[in-house]
Amino acid sequence: MDAEEILARFDREIRQHPLEGPGAAVEREPGIVRVVTADDGWTGITWTDLTGLDPAAVIAAQVRRFAAAGVPWEWKLYSHDRPADLPARLLAAGFEPGPPEALLAAEVAALPQEVQLPEGVHLVPVTSAPEAELLVSVHDEVFGGDHSAIGRAVLARPDTVRAVVAMAGDRPICAGRIEFHPGTAFASIWGGGTAADWRGRGVFRAVVAHRAALAAAAGYRYLQVDASDDSRPILKRLGFVQLATTIPFVHA
Structure with a gap:
């Protein structure tokens, strides 16, 4: 798998065309692609390339635009975005960085797709x-906070989002979702937090294997994930390759 080629395709198909x-x-x-959501869905900047532009002016314009929208938002920055000093510029403009995550991708066909669960555990769609x-x-137990918006989003988008819960008896112990991106080569996985x-x-x-099987059945070539430090080593052992690093910047 050519990581540079896949990263360029991810930028073109996913980040520039959300x-x-x-x-x-x-x-x-x-230089900017953004998503503005009226309800409790994700809102923010998905793609940045400020080459040849005035970064300070562009940053100020985004702050004004999202202030007018009146909803929480993030500037989702990737390590290859330009200019190279954009993280420092965002910090100077009053943004606060969240935890960095690794942008990983894998060929769906190369991933394990046979679901092997411990005794007493079963999956519930x-x-x-x-x-x-x-x-x-x-999700609330593992990640903290309130994830009710994710539950609503899964039910509202059955054509493009599928989710599953791993149950030990009547106790939920892990959950994750897969999002399909029609017209692209990519599906993406989210969540996966385990008690x-x-x-x-x-x-x-x-x-992960369950969702890889869903991606294969739907005809997607690549599976993408933003991985935390906890999940990155496991995903790499399964066959994922790191393409970049991404950091969410939130305006204070």
């Missing part, structure tokens, strides 16, 4: 409100 949907509008101007509540509960007492027992790997 999906529009109910309540979500894609806006473009020189998220297709209704009760399963969405299970997904939210395990602390179930880590290291293959549940996370099984949930």
